[in-house]
Structure formats: C-alpha cells, structure tokens
Amino acid sequence: MDGEKLIAFFKDLHSHPELGNYEYRTTRRIREALEAHGIEMLDSGMETGCIAVIRGEKPGRVIGLRSDIDALPISEETGLPYASQEPGVMHACGHDSHAAIMLGAALLLKEQEAELSGTVKVIFQPAEEVDNGARNVLATGNLDDVDEFYAVHSYPWFRPGVLGIKEGPVMASVDKIDITIRGKSSHAGYPYRSIDPIPAAAALALSAQTVVSRNINAFSPAVVSITRISAGNTWNVIPETAELEGTVRTLNPEDRDMTEQHLRRMTEHIAAAHGCTAAFTYTRGSAAVINDAGLCEKAREVARETGFETDLQEDTMGAEDFSDYLARRPGVFIRVGTGGFVESHHSRFRVEPEAIPPAAAFFARLATVRAAAD
Ligand SMILES: [Zn+2]
Ligand SMILES: [Zn+2]
Known part of the structure; x- marks a missing residue:
C-alpha cells in the first residue's frame, strides 16, 4: 500500500468514526486491509480491535506496536471534505491516524519479512477513551511474550516531520x-x-x-x-x-x-x-505513562535515521491506558507531529494526512531494529 492509499484509508476511517467498544466497521476495515496482504491475525476473541503478527524468518525478540482505534462523542466542525458522517461522533483524538500509521507499519514489515529478525505484534486497541481497552487486549494473553511496547499518538502542536520523545513520566x-x-x-x-x-x-x-x-x-x-x-x-x-x-x-x-x-x-x-x-x-484508574530512558534513546536514533526531527513532548495531566502495557514491559509512548494546531478532543481538531506515511516507516524501522537487538 503506497502513501496515497494509506491516506485514503485514514480518511475513510475519519468519515466513519465509532465509539469505544463499538468499532465494528473500523475493525473490519483494518482486518480486510491486513488480510489482503497475507498478514496473520491472532485469534484475540475480542469483539472489536485486533492484533496482527509478522513473524520474521530469523530469530529475535518480540516487539509490540500499539495503536488505538476509537472515536469520541463530539460533533465535528472541521469542515473537511472527509469529515465525520456519523452525527455526534468524531475522531477528535487522532486514533484514525494511529490505526493508519500502524497499518502502514504492518504492511512494510510484511514486505521485509525475509530480513526481519524476531516478531512484531501490531495492536489495534479498542476503547482507549473509555478506559478498558488496554486491559481487555492484555487479558487475551496474546501479548504475554512481548519484550517491548511502542505506542503512537498524534500531536497537534508539532508539524509533520517531528516526533516527540521524552524519557520518564509523560502522562498522569x-x-x-x-x-x-x-x-x-x-x-x-x-x-x-x-x-x-x-x-x-x-x-x-x-x-x-x-x-x-x-x-x-x-x-x-x-x-x-x-x-x-x-x-x-x-x-x-x-x-x-x-x-x-x-x-x-x-x-x-x-x-x-x-x-x-x-x-x-x-x-x-x-x-x-x-x-x-x-x-x-x-x-x-490508569497509572502514569513512564517512558523508558534507554529505549527513548534508541527511538531517537531511529527517528534520525528515518528523517525525523525529535523534540521533547510536554508532560500532561491527561491519561492514557498505554500505561497498562508498560506495567508489564518497558516501552515508549511516542508523539507524532500531525499539525493542525487545535487541541485534541476539540470539534475542530484535525490531523494533517501527510504525517501518516513517514510515521508508518518510522515505526516499522523501530520495530525491526528493536526485534533484532540483543
Ligand atoms: Zn483522547
Ligand atoms: Zn488519544
């Protein structure tokens, strides 16, 4: 799938947002795109959300890439041509872009399967906004063997081309x-x-x-x-x-x-x-999201290698259930500059679509590097 198709995928999700635990169409679209490229799906037993797996031909470690896929009960006021067609529901936290970025990463990893050392599990988590999605995904047992977790989150205050990576606690x-x-x-x-x-x-x-x-x-x-x-x-x-x-x-x-x-x-x-x-x-409720210092450094190296600038993300007293993954294994919550310059959870929040394909390449590379690490 080239960048254009990935952006079209994002816009389609944006037009059809679904609330936490009701992401039936979103899950179907993600599964279809993955399966069309021969990617194996784990049998998670979840009603919404799914986990894809790319198994490298050489041995290595297991890396988890996490996106979330749910929308919010907000009436969209962006005026975008691909704005929400669902009254009162909007992708106002950018989870549509997260799903597209991790789909893109999964497809790139699949293409490079022959050179991949280790395994990458790509998580499309439901219900982040209603705070039980992470727990339900982890309860499937499908991620028990993961060594490191990396999450993507859109960030309106950085332009595309900038990643926010910061060690220590970043969300409350x-x-x-x-x-x-x-x-x-x-x-x-x-x-x-x-x-x-x-x-x-x-x-x-x-x-x-x-x-x-x-x-x-x-x-x-x-x-x-x-x-x-x-x-x-x-x-x-x-x-x-x-x-x-x-x-x-x-x-x-x-x-x-x-x-x-x-x-x-x-x-x-x-x-x-x-x-x-x-x-x-x-x-x-959710614990604080605490990024691993050593892994932040590794992520910065991959960011430079894939043409990104990095900046520190600001700490917020908001929350994220990615902390549930970090309670098990170390990892990093990474902010992807998506421009727009309107706060998330706002009716005029928007993601600049050109941010998506390079971010997919970054996460694919990061997973490849970390799966092969000693
Ligand atoms: Zn949110
Ligand atoms: Zn969010």
Whole structure:
C-alpha cells in the first residue's frame, strides 16, 4: 500500500468514526486491509480491535506496536471534505491516524519479512477513551511474550516531520475519590440537635488542596480536584450526609500513594473534628505513562535515521491506558507531529494526512531494529 492509499484509508476511517467498544466497521476495515496482504491475525476473541503478527524468518525478540482505534462523542466542525458522517461522533483524538500509521507499519514489515529478525505484534486497541481497552487486549494473553511496547499518538502542536520523545513520566495517573460524610439530621432551626455534615464537607474541600501545596514536592506535578459536593434536599433541614467526588492526577507513583494516604487521613480527621464519620473510597484508574530512558534513546536514533526531527513532548495531566502495557514491559509512548494546531478532543481538531506515511516507516524501522537487538 503506497502513501496515497494509506491516506485514503485514514480518511475513510475519519468519515466513519465509532465509539469505544463499538468499532465494528473500523475493525473490519483494518482486518480486510491486513488480510489482503497475507498478514496473520491472532485469534484475540475480542469483539472489536485486533492484533496482527509478522513473524520474521530469523530469530529475535518480540516487539509490540500499539495503536488505538476509537472515536469520541463530539460533533465535528472541521469542515473537511472527509469529515465525520456519523452525527455526534468524531475522531477528535487522532486514533484514525494511529490505526493508519500502524497499518502502514504492518504492511512494510510484511514486505521485509525475509530480513526481519524476531516478531512484531501490531495492536489495534479498542476503547482507549473509555478506559478498558488496554486491559481487555492484555487479558487475551496474546501479548504475554512481548519484550517491548511502542505506542503512537498524534500531536497537534508539532508539524509533520517531528516526533516527540521524552524519557520518564509523560502522562498522569488518573484516580477517583468518593467521600461520604455522615452526621445527624435535624430541623435547621435547631442545629445544636444535629451533627451537620456540611461544614465538614466544606472544610475538607478546602483542605484537600493543601496536599498538593504542602505535601507534594514542589518540583513534582500533582492535581487534586474536588468536582462534586452534594448534600441536603431543602432549605430548612440539616441533612444526614454530604458527599464529595473528585480526581487525583500524579506523574510519580510515590506522589500517588502519598496523596491517597494524606486525603484518607484528612477525611477521617476533619470528619471527626466535626463529630461526623466518613467513608473514603479511592479508586485507581490508569497509572502514569513512564517512558523508558534507554529505549527513548534508541527511538531517537531511529527517528534520525528515518528523517525525523525529535523534540521533547510536554508532560500532561491527561491519561492514557498505554500505561497498562508498560506495567508489564518497558516501552515508549511516542508523539507524532500531525499539525493542525487545535487541541485534541476539540470539534475542530484535525490531523494533517501527510504525517501518516513517514510515521508508518518510522515505526516499522523501530520495530525491526528493536526485534533484532540483543
Ligand atoms: Zn483522547
Ligand atoms: Zn488519544
């Protein structure tokens, strides 16, 4: 498949976006393109998404290349001739370009199968945006033998021809907090007969910020956001309970643990100071994406070799379930400059299609080099 055909493939996916776990047409199109070139598909048992495998004729290691394929519930406003034909659904995170790039890489690897040492598994992961895709793909067991993982992500702030590669943490862990403070209800005219949970909830919402400002190292980014407070039903009754919800984002695992501990202790003690009791639930979502330093250097070498400039990508407090792969084996989350200069998850986000064929060549080369490494 030449560059033109790869771009046409991308535009077709862009016109027909599908939400996480509903990527039936997308999966069919990817499979058809791979199978038309004689590429073996692993029997993943997944309803959407798929994994292709290219087995070199010489022995070597196993490399995983990961793309994601789902879209977002956003109404597209780009005005592009190949804009979404699905009302209210849009490829606003560039996952259509990720699928095209990794398809292109798979086809190049297939052409070079005779020279390939080792095996490359090319992952078309569903449901990244709804946060269970990576877990489901890993649960198939198809990737248990992978030695290193590399992910592609479009990046609107770099022009095509630039790759963002940075060692260490680049995307945050995402956790959820649920708190219920329990007091005792009464007539609002007789507050001394109540144990009012509202002052405790208010104090907690304010104090929660001090975990970031007083406990976390000032050089280490962390976010605590209380995003919902709810209590009571009417104006003249002191309620029995108050609820708070929020999120914690950190780049370093130690900060994650520390934030959980501090928030838990603060909740118990602030509730107790007001005579209330508290239930504190901390639910861990994706971990931080932490790029392996040595492998970043290897990826930079391949970038230079394939004609790319490299830059550092900015750290973000957003999240990516690629961290689930990195929890098993080392790897690198690589940003591909796709221009457009509009933030992802925006109705006018767009990928410049010419970024796709060179990126496919880069990932094919990277997988070849790493599969053959000692
Ligand atoms: Zn996204
Ligand atoms: Zn994304």
